[in-house]
Amino acid sequence: MNGENQIQKAYESILGHDFEKAIEWFEKAIAEEPDNAAYHHKLSITFARSNKLTKAVEHASKAIELEPANEAFRFHLQVLNARELVDQAKRQLNHSSAHPERAIFLLKEAIVLDPLAIEAYLILGEAFALRRDYSRAYQTVMEAVRLEPLHELAKQHAALYQLKLQQGSDPKRK
Missing domain, CATH: 1.25.40.10 (Tetratricopeptide repeat domain)
Structure with a gap:
């Protein structure tokens, strides 16, 4: 199973301005695919937009740990x-x-x-x-x-x- 369905629901939540629900969906996607760096990165962005900086840094760091060469992830961190x-x-x-x-x-x-x-x-x-x-x-x-x-x-x-x-x-x- 993969987390793409949850990612889609997270984006729908973002479009509906429900960032807390989006965070829940991103977390569900990560539960499905814990080594998916892009999911951690997306969750980090949502945490940052919700002013949850500690959690944003945590997931941004995890994304870099999983994909150390990704410049976009590095810049975000x-x-x-x-x-x-x-x-x-x-x-x-x-x-x-x-x-x-x-x-x-x-x-x-x-x-x-x-x-x-x-x-x-x-x-x-x-x-x-x-x-x-x-x-x-x-x-x-x-x-x-x-x-x-x-x-x-x-x-x-x-x-x-x-x-x-x-x-x-x-x-x-x-």
Whole structure:
């Protein structure tokens, strides 16, 4: 027996916006064919879309274990790992006594893994701003604007950091 029937039902569930049901169907397909890397990959994507990052990483890793040469699977895992780093950085910055250095390190790593992670650029800009390094904050969010020119929040942050820079360089304000 194979899991193709369950995969079809998973896709039907996704089309019906029932991601929990889709997860169940993908899991049933994996129960039928536990060594099918594509099934693990598809389940990982669905977990990621449902913000169940730990499970998404688990199945993405399993897909790579089963098909180590698959570049699409590797890229997906990199993006998931970048999301994990962004989440860690957010938690780091949310601590009232936190210093932004650790978050900056995590966010730079996230950007290496996923250079298109707009959220990482925005939070990195915030971390630089916490250090009052408005020049780097501005440069960082401008990279986000370059990647996604219509991103309103990125443009707002860029304008704010540019204003902070101008205020800092104005001799009357010092």
